Amino acid sequence: MTPTPQELVERALATTTSDGCVVVLHHSTSANLRWANNTLTTNGVLDDSTVTVIATRGDATGTAAGVISRSASSTDQVTAIVEAADATAVAAAPAEDAAPLVDGDAAADWDEPAAQTSIDVFDRFAPALGEAFGRARDAREVLYGYVEHDVTTTYVGSSTGLRLRHVQPTGHVGITGKDADLARSAWVGQATRDFSDVDALALSAELSRRLGWAERKVDLPAGRYDTVLPPAAVADLLIYLYWTAGGRDAHEGQTVFSRAGGGTRVGERLAAKPVRLHSDPALPGLECAPFVMATASTSSSSVFDNGHPLAPTDWMRDGQLRSLLQSRHSAEMAGLPHTPAIDNLALTIDGAHGSLDDVVAGVENGLLLTCLWYIREVDPQTLLLTGLTRDGVYLVENGEVTGAVNNFRFNESPVDLLDRFSAASATTPAFSREWGDYFPRTAMPTLRVPDFNMSSVSQAS
Amino acid sequence: MASTHPIDPSFLALPLSRLADAALQRARDFGVQHADFRLERIRTQDISMRDARLEGAVDGEVLGFAVRVVVDGTWGFASSVELTSDAAVRTTEQAINVARVSKPISSEAVELAPEPVHADATWVSSYDEDPFQVPLADKVAALAEWSSRLLVTKPVEHTSAVLNQVFENKFYADLSGTTTTQQRVRLQPVVEAHASDVASGRFDSMRTLAPPAGRGWEYLTGTGWDWDAELDRLPTYLAEKLVAPTVEPGSYDLVIDPSNLWLTIHESIGHATELDRALGYEANYAGTSFATVDHLGTLQYGSPALNVTGDRTVEHGLATVGYDDEGVAGQEWDIIDAGKLVGYQLDRRMARMMGLPRSNGCAFADSPGHIPIQRMANVSIAPAADDVTTGDLIGRVEHGIYVVGDKSWSIDMQRYNFQFTGQRFFKIEHGRLAGQVRDVAYQATTTQFWRSLDAVGGPGTWVLGGAFNCGKAQPGQVAPVSHGCPPALLRDINILNTASESGR
Numbered sequence: 001m002t003p004t005p006q007e008l009v010e011r012a013l014a015t016t017t018s019d020g021c022v023v024v025l026h027h028s029t030s031a032n033l034r035w036a037n038n039t040l041t042t043n044g045v046l047d048d049s050t051v052t053v054i055a056t057r058g059d060a061t062g063t064a065a066g067v068i069s070r071s072a073s074s075t076d077q078v079t080a081i082v083e084a085a086d087a088t089a090v091a092a093a094p095a096e097d098a099a100p101l102v103d104g105d106a107a108a109d110w111d112e113p114a115a116q117t118s119i120d121v122f123d124r125f126a127p128a129l130g131e132a133f134g135r136a137r138d139a140r141e142v143l144y145g146y147v148e149h150d151v152t153t154t155y156v157g158s159s160t161g162l163r164l165r166h167v168q169p170t171g172h173v174g175i176t177g178k179d180a181d182l183a184r185s186a187w188v189g190q191a192t193r194d195f196s197d198v199d200a201l202a203l204s205a206e207l208s209r210r211l212g213w214a215e216r217k218v219d220l221p222a223g224r225y226d227t228v229l230p231p232a233a234v235a236d237l238l239i240y241l242y243w244t245a246g247g248r249d250a251h252e253g254q255t256v257f258s259r260a261g262g263g264t265r266v267g268e269r270l271a272a273k274p275v276r277l278h279s280d281p282a283l284p285g286l287e288c289a290p291f292v293m294a295t296a297s298t299s300s301s302s303v304f305d306n307g308h309p310l311a312p313t314d315w316m317r318d319g320q321l322r323s324l325l326q327s328r329h330s331a332e333m334a335g336l337p338h339t340p341a342i343d344n345l346a347l348t349i350d351g352a353h354g355s356l357d358d359v360v361a362g363v364e365n366g367l368l369l370t371c372l373w374y375i376r377e378v379d380p381q382t383l384l385l386t387g388l389t390r391d392g393v394y395l396v397e398n399g400e401v402t403g404a405v406n407n408f409r410f411n412e413s414p415v416d417l418l419d420r421f422s423a424a425s426a427t428t429p430a431f432s433r434e435w436g437d438y439f440p441r442t443a444m445p446t447l448r449v450p451d452f453n454m455s456s457v458s459q460a461s
Numbered sequence: 462m463a464s465t466h467p468i469d470p471s472f473l474a475l476p477l478s479r480l481a482d483a484a485l486q487r488a489r490d491f492g493v494q495h496a497d498f499r500l501e502r503i504r505t506q507d508i509s510m511r512d513a514r515l516e517g518a519v520d521g522e523v524l525g526f527a528v529r530v531v532v533d534g535t536w537g538f539a540s541s542v543e544l545t546s547d548a549a550v551r552t553t554e555q556a557i558n559v560a561r562v563s564k565p566i567s568s569e570a571v572e573l574a575p576e577p578v579h580a581d582a583t584w585v586s587s588y589d590e591d592p593f594q595v596p597l598a599d600k601v602a603a604l605a606e607w608s609s610r611l612l613v614t615k616p617v618e619h620t621s622a623v624l625n626q627v628f629e630n631k632f633y634a635d636l637s638g639t640t641t642t643q644q645r646v647r648l649q650p651v652v653e654a655h656a657s658d659v660a661s662g663r664f665d666s667m668r669t670l671a672p673p674a675g676r677g678w679e680y681l682t683g684t685g686w687d688w689d690a691e692l693d694r695l696p697t698y699l700a701e702k703l704v705a706p707t708v709e710p711g712s713y714d715l716v717i718d719p720s721n722l723w724l725t726i727h728e729s730i731g732h733a734t735e736l737d738r739a740l741g742y743e744a745n746y747a748g749t750s751f752a753t754v755d756h757l758g759t760l761q762y763g764s765p766a767l768n769v770t771g772d773r774t775v776e777h778g779l780a781t782v783g784y785d786d787e788g789v790a791g792q793e794w795d796i797i798d799a800g801k802l803v804g805y806q807l808d809r810r811m812a813r814m815m816g817l818p819r820s821n822g823c824a825f826a827d828s829p830g831h832i833p834i835q836r837m838a839n840v841s842i843a844p845a846a847d848d849v850t851t852g853d854l855i856g857r858v859e860h861g862i863y864v865v866g867d868k869s870w871s872i873d874m875q876r877y878n879f880q881f882t883g884q885r886f887f888k889i890e891h892g893r894l895a896g897q898v899r900d901v902a903y904q905a906t907t908t909q910f911w912r913s914l915d916a917v918g919g920p921g922t923w924v925l926g927g928a929f930n931c932g933k934a935q936p937g938q939v940a941p942v943s944h945g946c947p948p949a950l951l952r953d954i955n956i957l958n959t960a961s962e963s964g965r
Contacts, residue, residue: 002543030936031559032935032936033563033566034935035566036740036741036742036743036744036745037569037740037741038568039566039567039568039569040535040536040563040566040567041536041742042536042538042832042834043536043537043538043559043560043562043563043832044538044539044540044559044830044831044832044936045538045539045540045555045556045559046539046540046830046831047539047540047541047542047543047552048525048542048830049542050523067517067518067519067520068519068520068521068522069519069520069521069522070520070521070522070523070524071522071523071524071525071542072542073542073543074543084520088518088520088597091596091597091598092515092518092597092598092601093514093515093598093601094515095515096511096514096515096516097516097517119555119558119559119562120562122562123562126562126563126565126566127565129566130565130566133566133568142741144741144742144744144745145745146745146746146935148935148936174745174746174935175745176744176745178744182741182749185744187745248511252618252619252655253618253619253655253657253664254619254655254664254666258664260662261659261662295519296507296517296519297516297517298509298516298517299511299516303517373748373873373874374871374872374873374874375871376869376870376871377869378869378880378882378902378959378962378963379900379959379960379963380664380666381663381664382963382965384959384962384963386869386871386880386902387871388871388873388874388878390873390874391874407873407874407878409871409873409878409880409904411880411957411959411962411963412963413963416963416964437935437936437937438937453962453964455880455904455957455962456878456904457878458873458875458877458878459751459873459875459877459878459906460748460751460873460874460875460876460877460878461875
């Protein structure tokens, strides 16, 4: 008989010989389909159970942690993990981030089993995709893409009484469409919790519409352009900004959020406009874990903080930097509140309304992007990022899309863009092309930037 | 050269053959055209330090198995972490069900190029000391000592140090009778120093250039890298960089050190000559390639000085194996010969599609939970026959820049346009180094760049660089890979000033 996740957690807590112990058990099932050239290329289903044991042991010099994380589905495997964690806690140097383990009780849903998914989640999508392949062949178009659905149930138990459970459904679809000559390319993407809202035929129709826009091709040189960034492209840039917002890194003078001469820029107004960047475990449609799950200590997270509740957090409000990603330890170092990372991100512009189309309608002569790609940091001090446009840069003339232009390499800082944009739409669900596979829960507005820096032309099509 | 270490007995004690037999027998019951079983145990230990103190240390282990089948011309793949015969049978049935669900969207029948049977084959990578047998406290002490050495020097204000270690075991069996058992060890030590300049308000950092390597703990104690020399020089280099003049953008001749060039090879040659990209399999994610199959044998990729091989055999290489994840033996082959595109990286399905008799062994899965796909071999540039030194190359430059160490990298979805920065840049004037400059990025198009290759260094300058974290595919997979190269002299390359790029 396979033990339940709860039995494995209890076994670990009963076995440890350390002063303190936290057990984080991730149980996952996932399914995926991948296709190219209008046919399936790979697929798979995955069944995973990973147990992380954090054993803590204190003496006069401090508290050490032993952290062991392994695939485990049997009690013998879990016992071996605990023994290894206990032994490491004895041998390890004191942990710099040591703090009392979080107290708590059993949550009401603790006894519930792990939630599951299977390949059957695509029962409706797969036949529709087959139909889309047929339509694409008829239209001399080629489809490439990927769908994935993952359901991870996390159980956190501690020697201080915590018994927490969280179910996280995560799914996404991305489809690239090309014409048969591979001269035109378009992309659509969407995050989903359960695939009930994913319509393969509607997505492929949108690709056809965009490939139609590209029938007129205009070559443009490098330069600064009046540029409309749709929510996906804004997510591409803002997720990177979020990942760079570590409190300790800023405090120690290593990021764009560091103040010259020492300390952080928290409290400083970074954008003149009413920009709000925030996270909230309860954001509708973007729901995520409401407590800390940390299987490693980093500069902005700590294994000692497991189970700590997550509150709605403003990272920026009214253009002002309000908070940085903090563990209890980094917050104490920086003298700032403990504001841990949260697994979603929303950008809203106070007073902004209307849609992407409304923003495009205001552009006399400019560009409409689809998404960005291969984004890398060039200068941490300004958070200058480089990257490329991908799968559709459209020419906008007198408020309407009139053709497609070549791709570009850009060099821009998202911090600067939040100060320079000239128009914005209301915030909508957004799926980042570059990071969405790893950070799918985002909501972003469309932003219009009057002077976006296209540094050089890319021949990619 | 394979090592003399035996396969870890605790891996051999797992029910390898029992689960494989159960899975493959179940696959036979269904009359599949192909079935393979792969059981992996991947042990990792990641240590991070800040300012000579332990920030985090995690021991990880992924242990599970996968069954891949071809049923009725369609792939099916499933995996599990439950190491029982029942689970092996159930997972095989799941893989067959996945193939059934996938059949309506599959219009090309999957066929695989043949491979000789490798029965009961064993292979172990080349290393001296298993890093997992070294106590954690000793590793933390070593990283702390390196960090402390930097922290007491000017201008260093903060340090970070990381040590990633992997001990990988793979067992593979398929219906043809191939059974392979392998063991690989690799590690990646990095130390970085941070500093600022009060007068300018500028901050900057510099890190060690030691590449990740398929070696053991000996790599940190003097074999394969001179850590003392590197750590001794780092603060001075960083101090010079902080106050260096900003670069004048424009056209320069570049001498690019192997510590930087490996990454340019990786992005502009390695990925561009992956056949799955050329065929469009990555069009929705990692991207395609300009080097499509109609160019094979004719495309002038670079100057005649450019000779590139793919291999899964070089000693200490991160992509080096005995056998790949489809049971194909490791090989070496030409990709670019005297500047001309002559080869691709393949797996068994693509080799068959190309009408080739055999795969060159580039199938890899990063974990038991993921399906093998074509991943990068060690892709390397051959040195010149003559004993040309880095100094000789610098001596041939009138007005140029010597580029050392990799940092930022970005390339477009078809592998044309790229932009790279580095750890440090030295001005070259009249054949001599003339101090550092800062805010440098080089930007070029792949074939234009490699056609500007004037010369490469000799055998004594060749260094095996590489990365632990090459990303590709959906679901995302991370692969380790090495790239060997000599320093290279390239003429008339466009240099950007990154400060002015940001509008400052």
